[in-house]
Amino acid sequence: MFTKEEYKERVKRTKEQMAIDGIEVLLITNPSNMNYLTGYNAWSFYVHQMVVVLPDEEEPRWIGRKQDANAAKETTWLQHQHILFYNDDYIQSPILHPMDAIARVLDKMGKGNRRIGVEMENYYFTAKSLKQLERGLPNAVFLDATLLINYLRMVKSDKEITMMKKAAMIAGQAMEKAVEAIKPGRRENDAVADIYHAQISGTASFGGDYPAIVPLLPAGKRTSSPHITWSDRAYQKNDTVIVELAGCYQRYHAPLARTVNLGSPTDKVKNLAEVVVEGLNEALHAVKPGLTCEEIEEVWRKSIAKYGFLKDSRIGYSVGLSYPPDWGEHTASIRAGDKTILRPNMTFHMIPGIWFDSYGVEISETFQVTETGCAALTDFPRKLFVK
Amino acid sequence: MFTKEEYKERVKRTKEQMAIDGIEVLLITNPSNMNYLTGYNAWSFYVHQMVVVLPDEEEPRWIGRKQDANAAKETTWLQHQHILFYNDDYIQSPILHPMDAIARVLDKMGKGNRRIGVEMENYYFTAKSLKQLERGLPNAVFLDATLLINYLRMVKSDKEITMMKKAAMIAGQAMEKAVEAIKPGRRENDAVADIYHAQISGTASFGGDYPAIVPLLPAGKRTSSPHITWSDRAYQKNDTVIVELAGCYQRYHAPLARTVNLGSPTDKVKNLAEVVVEGLNEALHAVKPGLTCEEIEEVWRKSIAKYGFLKDSRIGYSVGLSYPPDWGEHTASIRAGDKTILRPNMTFHMIPGIWFDSYGVEISETFQVTETGCAALTDFPRKLFVK
Numbered sequence: 001m002f003t004k005e006e007y008k009e010r011v012k013r014t015k016e017q018m019a020i021d022g023i024e025v026l027l028i029t030n031p032s033n034m035n036y037l038t039g040y041n042a043w044s045f046y047v048h049q050m051v052v053v054l055p056d057e058e059e060p061r062w063i064g065r066k067q068d069a070n071a072a073k074e075t076t077w078l079q080h081q082h083i084l085f086y087n088d089d090y091i092q093s094p095i096l097h098p099m100d101a102i103a104r105v106l107d108k109m110g111k112g113n114r115r116i117g118v119e120m121e122n123y124y125f126t127a128k129s130l131k132q133l134e135r136g137l138p139n140a141v142f143l144d145a146t147l148l149i150n151y152l153r154m155v156k157s158d159k160e161i162t163m164m165k166k167a168a169m170i171a172g173q174a175m176e177k178a179v180e181a182i183k184p185g186r187r188e189n190d191a192v193a194d195i196y197h198a199q200i201s202g203t204a205s206f207g208g209d210y211p212a213i214v215p216l217l218p219a220g221k222r223t224s225s226p227h228i229t230w231s232d233r234a235y236q237k238n239d240t241v242i243v244e245l246a247g248c249y250q251r252y253h254a255p256l257a258r259t260v261n262l263g264s265p266t267d268k269v270k271n272l273a274e275v276v277v278e279g280l281n282e283a284l285h286a287v288k289p290g291l292t293c294e295e296i297e298e299v300w301r302k303s304i305a306k307y308g309f310l311k312d313s314r315i316g317y318s319v320g321l322s323y324p325p326d327w328g329e330h331t332a333s334i335r336a337g338d339k340t341i342l343r344p345n346m347t348f349h350m351i352p353g354i355w356f357d358s359y360g361v362e363i364s365e366t367f368q369v370t371e372t373g374c375a376a377l378t379d380f381p382r383k384l385f386v387k
Numbered sequence: 388m389f390t391k392e393e394y395k396e397r398v399k400r401t402k403e404q405m406a407i408d409g410i411e412v413l414l415i416t417n418p419s420n421m422n423y424l425t426g427y428n429a430w431s432f433y434v435h436q437m438v439v440v441l442p443d444e445e446e447p448r449w450i451g452r453k454q455d456a457n458a459a460k461e462t463t464w465l466q467h468q469h470i471l472f473y474n475d476d477y478i479q480s481p482i483l484h485p486m487d488a489i490a491r492v493l494d495k496m497g498k499g500n501r502r503i504g505v506e507m508e509n510y511y512f513t514a515k516s517l518k519q520l521e522r523g524l525p526n527a528v529f530l531d532a533t534l535l536i537n538y539l540r541m542v543k544s545d546k547e548i549t550m551m552k553k554a555a556m557i558a559g560q561a562m563e564k565a566v567e568a569i570k571p572g573r574r575e576n577d578a579v580a581d582i583y584h585a586q587i588s589g590t591a592s593f594g595g596d597y598p599a600i601v602p603l604l605p606a607g608k609r610t611s612s613p614h615i616t617w618s619d620r621a622y623q624k625n626d627t628v629i630v631e632l633a634g635c636y637q638r639y640h641a642p643l644a645r646t647v648n649l650g651s652p653t654d655k656v657k658n659l660a661e662v663v664v665e666g667l668n669e670a671l672h673a674v675k676p677g678l679t680c681e682e683i684e685e686v687w688r689k690s691i692a693k694y695g696f697l698k699d700s701r702i703g704y705s706v707g708l709s710y711p712p713d714w715g716e717h718t719a720s721i722r723a724g725d726k727t728i729l730r731p732n733m734t735f736h737m738i739p740g741i742w743f744d745s746y747g748v749e750i751s752e753t754f755q756v757t758e759t760g761c762a763a764l765t766d767f768p769r770k771l772f773v774k
Contacts, residue, residue: 043600044614046510046713067700067742071612088700089724092717094534097508120515121484123433128507128531130514144515147481189594193587200580207576207619213430214597225458227431232594313454313475324711326433330479337476355454 001039001250002159004077008058010037013152015055023117023143025106026053027133028060029125031323033149035251038062038078042071045124045323047091048098052106063102065091099129103136112137117145123325150331154318156345160252161368164320164347168254168366168377170208170247174198175256175378178217178243179385182260188219188230195245202249211246211253212327218242223259223360226353238263242362244351246327253319253327254377255349257364260385271307272354272361273384279303280352280363280382283315283334287367287374293338300352301336309354314338316350319366342369347377388426388637389546391464395445397424400539402442410504410530412493413440414520415447416512418710420536422638425449425465429458432511432710434478435485439493450489452478486516490523499524504532510712537718541705543732547639548755551707551734555641555753555764557595557634561585562643562765565604565632566772569647571624575606575617582632589636598633598640599714605629610646610747613740625650629749631738633714640706640714641764642736644751647772658694659741659748660771666690667739667750667769670702670721674754674761680725687739688723696741701725703737706753729756734764 014037018026028034031045037060038051049064059082062072066085073080086101106112118133119125121144134142156164177198181191195215202208218228219241226242235241239262246255259273283300300315316334319327327349332340334350346369353362361384365376401424405413415421418432424447425438436451446469449459453472460467473488493499505520506512508531521529543551564585568578582602589595605615606628613629622628626649633642646660670687687702703721706714714736719727721737738751748771752763 041616042612042614043603043616043712046600068612068614070742070744071615074609074612074615089722091701092704092715092720118514120518121513123510123513125514126508126510127505127512127514127517128533130517131507146515187594189587189589189596193584193595196583196587197580200576200583202576202619207574207617208580209576210601210616213433216430222461225429225455225461227429227455228458228461229428229430229597230594232589314478317479325430328479333479335476355457357457 006157006159007037007039007077010152011053011060014053014149017148017152018053018055018117021117021143021145021148022115023145024055024114025111026117026145026148028053028119028149030119030122030149031124032321036149036153036321038076040072041075041251042068044068044071048129050102063105097128097132099132100136103133107137113139115141115143117143117148119146120144121146147331150329153320153329154331154346155343156320156347160320161345163249163252164254165377166206166249167247167252170199170202170249171245171254171256172378172380174245174247175243175258175380178245179258179260182235182241182262183387184235184237184262187232187234188217189232191217192230199245199247206249209248209250211248212322212324213246215243215245221358224355224357226355226360226362235262240265240269240359242360244362251321251323253322254366255319255327255364256366256378256380257351257353257362258380258385259361259363260387262387265384265386269359269361270384273363275304275307275309276352276354276361276363277382280350280365283350284365284367284374284376287342287369288372289342289344289369291342293332293334293340293342294336297334297336311352311354315352316348318346319349320347344369344371393544393546394424394426394464397539398440398447401440401536404535404539405440405442405504408504408530408532408535409502410532411442411501412498413504413532413535415440415506415536417506417509417536418511419708423536423540423708425463427459428462428638429455431455431458435516437489450492484515484519486519487523490520494524500526502528502530504530504535506533507531508533534718537716540707540716541718541733542730543707543734547707548732550636550639551641552764553593553636554634554639557586557589557636558632558641558643559765559767561632561634562630562645562767565630566645566647569622569628569649570774571622571649574619574621575604576619578604579617586632586634593636596635596637598635599709599711600633602630602632608745611742611744613742613747613749622649627652627656627746629747631749638708638710640709641753642706642714642751643753643765643767644738644740644749645767645772646748646750647774649774652771652773656746656748657771660750662691662694662696663739663741663748663750664769667737667752670737671752671754671761671763674729674756675759676729676731676756678729680719680721680727680729681723684721684723698739698741702739703735705733706736707734731756731758
């Protein structure tokens with residue numbers, strides 16, 4: 001996907017950060033970070049696997065399940081001697097744990113007494129993973145390196161931006177399909193089937209990849225619950241439907257949310273949508289390199305306060321390369337207290353949803369910070385859709 | 388989805404097991420287990436959430452993110468006073484961790500000095516989650532309760548079997564669509580788009596839910612790597628394509644795998660498919676209550692040994708209710724050394740895939756253990772498809 005040079009550059013920056021943090025061995029278990037350093041790409045993250053970065057080795061090592069080693073050979077830039085595996089009896093076993101085997105590999109490499117960085121806050125590094133490593137390598141010191149690579153990923157290369165723009169094209173198409181598919185009498189799952197078809201078909205010149213989150217489209221009273229998934233209930237006249245989805249191209253994401261009203265919206269929904277669009281526009285307009293995330297949130301907060309609204313949750317987050325269950329990068333959030341300084345080629349999903357107990361509205365944009373401001377990646381009408 | 392009585396019965400069995408294991412407070416973070424006890428169902432497991440089971444309370448408590456509390460009210464049988472939340476500034480924050488807030492809640496409930504069971508080996512309970520709980524509740528003792536609920540889930544109720552049969556109907560339809568969609572000149576992603584459409588549309592009388600794993604369909608040389616996902620390459624004449632997918636109905640899964648050959652298969656592929664089908668048939672034929680998982684695996688092993696084949700990985704696992712990234716239940720595996728005794732209404736995915744460096748074959752069945760043997764949940768031709 002990327003040139004060997006781009007991967008090597010990423011590994012070089014990783015080692016620089018390891019030196020700053022005093023980390024002698026880095027164990028990367030977040031699949032997005034594994035992909036970022038090596039290109040590794042397979043749905044194998046449901047078993048234990050990792051990429052090992054050592055200061056004195058140019059190429060990282062991959063360690064995973066035996067039957068996934070061929071996927072590592074196929075998708076990474078690593079020499080085959082750097083692809084190591086453990087046997088299948090370690091898989092979901094009540095007796096054996098893959099980290100026991102991995103601890104032995106690290107010990108054999110002479111790394112058993114080092115300062116080892118692990119991603120403590122990561123879906124694919126369980127509490128037990130740490131316990132087993134600590135047991136297997138009693139002379140090592142374990143340090144939390146959770147966001148080390150995530151922060152390196154925040155500023156995208158031009159190639160990465162190109163990939164996110166492709167993802168955004170898919171997002172726009174899928175949203176167009178969603179607005180078309182949602183109508184009274186049609187079941188929610190049938191609308192989702194159409195959306196998925198658009199997400200995966202992609203365009204004539206490139207195909208779509210699976211987004212890290214399924215399409216979320218709560219309807220009616222359920223618009224108060226942004227993460228409820230679809231049912232097979234048929235849409236009713238007057239339903240408000242929130243659609244949040246992403247286009248995904250080779251693991252890069254461009255999320256997008258819009259709200260659709262079947263029939264004339266109530267004054268409350270109409271008013272809320274106008275407030276959200278105005279706040280979103282003003283916040284996007286404010287984005288420029290050098291400002292902080294909290295300064296952007298403040299623009300939003302003041303904008304909606306004019307109309308008496310208050311939102312007590314973040315309005316966006318850094319986005320890009322990802323695997324389920326989340327497409328966010330878990331670094332910067334656009335919220336009060338976040339002092340991350342915006343820099344060109346950072347990418348965010350700004351999603352200022354507002355939910356009340358019986359209704360809600362979401363209208364969002366994924367944007368790239370440019371040299372002078374920002375550019376939304378999709379060009380989809382920024383409004384409440386009324387059908 | 389289920390009656391209040393069925394949920395209460397599940398909670399009752401949970402408490403019985405807690406008493407046996409000496410657990411005074413049980414913190415359930417595996418979303419499948421949260422659903423099993425309460426019905427909770429939303430794509431919110433990418434942030435920290437849990438269900439708390441206490442021996443002296445009939446109803447568990449749900450604790451999660453504020454904006455997901457409405458989803459808990461909507462999807463669970465719990466009284467609203469048992470739905471607790473933490474604020475949004477705990478979300479993906481470099482300073483605050485949701486387990487700090489949760490530790491305070493538990494402490495306030497007077498549970499700070501108890502024997503607390505947590506699911507140490509679970510995607511949604513990170514190494515840091517445990518550290519923060521230990522820090523917040525220094526007088527508690529933390530015990531590993533990883534598979535406590537998973538084991539209770541192994542024997543399905545009749546209602547659960549009905550749901551898995553609906554999932555199996557969807558799986559059959561999706562596989563039919565797959566066999567039709569895979570053809571020379573068509574892109575892999577376009578075939579997946581059709582498969583997804585069938586998975587989510589479901590049938591005229593019930594809709595499909597999202598499976599915990601995306602369709603996996605490695606082609607050509609990539610059949611040696613079972614977990615590689617699709618690309619936008621066009622299928623070539625003579626490609627062998629392995630298709631592994633599931634139907635999903637209200638979070639219950641019925642996985643199914645078949646292999647498709649575009650044009651006449653090589654002798655190697657044809658022979659391997661025959662060996663796999665014969666071994667699968669013999670192993671399924673052997674299933675009956677009272678036997679162990681390893682005895683079933685032995686039947687398979689002997690069957691393929693006749694032809695000189697050896698498979699060094701498990702040939703199946705318990706399956707049912709699940710969330711990404713895996714549809715397996717992580718309890719019993721059909722492999723040497725697994726002494727789990729088969730009981731009626733257990734359900735397994737038997738997937739005896741064999742992969743070599745340049746080709747592979749998978750043909751699988753999801754089956755229910757019956758009073759006298761087993762019943763495959765789908766009725767799809769058990770063979771290599773040649774197109």
